[in-house]
Amino acid sequence: MGKQDGTSRHVTRPGVDDSTATILHVDMDAFFASVELLDHPELVGRPVIVGHRSARSIVTAATYEARKFGVNSALPMAIALRRCPDAIVLEPHFDRYQHFSSMVMEIFDEVTPLVERLGIDEAFLDVAGARTVFGSPLRVAELIRSRVRAETGLVCSVGAASTKFVAKLASGLSKPDGLLVVPADETVELLHPLPISKLWGVGGKTEEVLRGRGLHTIGDVARASRETLVRAVGEAGADRLHDLSWGIDPRRVHTRAEEKSVGHEMTFETDITDPSVIRTELLRMSNMVAVRLRKAGLVGRTVVLKLRFGDFTTITRSKTIGEPTDLGRRIYEEVREVYEALGKQDAPIRLVGVRAEQLQETATTQFGLWDESEGWREAEDVMDAASAKFGRGAVKPARLLGHNGYERPRMGQRD
DNA sequence: TCTGGGGTCCTAGGACCC
DNA sequence: TCTGGGGTCCTAGGACCC
Secondary structure (H helix, E strand, O other): OOOOOOOOOOOOOOOOOOOOOOEEEEEEOOHHHHHHHHHOHHHOOOOEEEOOOOOOOEOOEEOHHHHOOOOOOOOEHHHHHHHOOOOEEEOOOHHHHHHHHHHHHHHHHHHOOOEEEEOOOEEEEEOHHHHHHHOOHHHHHHHHHHHHHHHHOOOEEEEEEOOHHHHHHHHHHHOOOOEEEOOHHHHHHHHOOOEHHHOOOOOHHHHHHHHHOOOOEHHHHHHOOHHHHHHHHHHHHHHHHHHHHOOOOOOOOOOOOOOOEEEEEEEEEEEEOOHHHHHHHHHHHHHHHHHHHHHHOEEEEEEEEEEEEOOOOEEEEEEEEEEEEOOHHHHHHHHHHHHHHHOOOOOOEEEEEEEEEEEEEOOOOOOEEEEOOOEEEEHHHHHHHHHHHHOOOOOOOOOEEOOOOOEEOOOOOOO
16 A cells, blocks of 8 residues: 555556557455445545444455555454544445446446456456457556546556456556556566565465465566475466466456355354354355345255354365255255254354355246236246235145156245 | 455365276 | 275365455
8 A cells, every 4th residue: 555656656658568468457446435435525535444343343445544554354343443543434335335336347348248247346358359449458448447437436446468367466556546557578577576475366374385485476486396386385276376477377258157156154243152043043044045046046956054163263064965955944954954963062153154055057847827918927926916816815825746746845935 | 352254266085986 | 815096076174365
């Protein structure tokens, strides 16, 4: 941070050759906090933290003024307030963020169909094909930045490069309110002096391991032997880090990745020892997971229970079931069973979670009828309409028979 | 009053099959 | 008479990212 003076900031010099930098990474600056400031203009320029004030909460977002005090996302709120006692804490409004996110993403979609969303506030854009309509990558980046500012009042930073990794790195280096183009033939020169923590996939632990082996910069990783890297981060990690250190990143821009899992988890305000409270929460989470599965038209074949104990140790227990499901009851049965089997019902628990994995599309044994005027109507909707017209009880709830003869209880399948 | 909630990917061991 | 190797699936844990 502290780049407002402009001295340490990487920005694009005039006349840069942007012809190879066809991947853009657009990242909103302090997104949640900036949206809050749109709703609280009187707080502009002050240290603002977005997050809950409760005991176990963490910082969801912080303005640059707050970051000067060492307040960053994921920092425990208690510590944040110790570092910056004068900070203004605002409750998050995820609906608002989603709204602005959609506005911004729509702007991207108008520039190129090749947009890959990364969470709520960033995206990769492949703009190689946008040249004839909107101009070179630099022109497109400038267009996006000005449109985002004009249409949302928010500020974003853009990195342009020939790979995803370098584009993302570039947007980060240019923040806040920046734009950095990295031509392919200048990539290595930019990368090698940077600390290893800038490598995608190198977090705190890996950084420690690499530093323990004398590797401090990306250039060090680039020159390290494969054996050294394999010992430090394993086969796959070694290859990936070595490639990244030379600016090699074969990942393309994908418009939409299919979901691989759906889960919910919750941290209690205080640790819970009462198994009945745990079970109630597991049931609630199971239902939340099931609702999301049904909305997405998915069923899960593996059910995962997650527990975090009072000492922060975390375990997961999973079970793969024969018939994939999208029913809360069914998911709950499995997680409760593995929970009971643990025999740790007296240990204080701080977090419970339920997840469904091995997702597949719901088999389309849909029941319904074709209506001349309205098209296909699902059985439940037909039933609801009939009940509304003729009165509850006039229509006998059907017991639907699946194709292989077993009865499919449909209770609870509707959201 | 230290550590959220949504995810992805990788590793490693064991079971099981050929 | 004491043990190969490849492949896949399942499970648990951990690092990392936003």
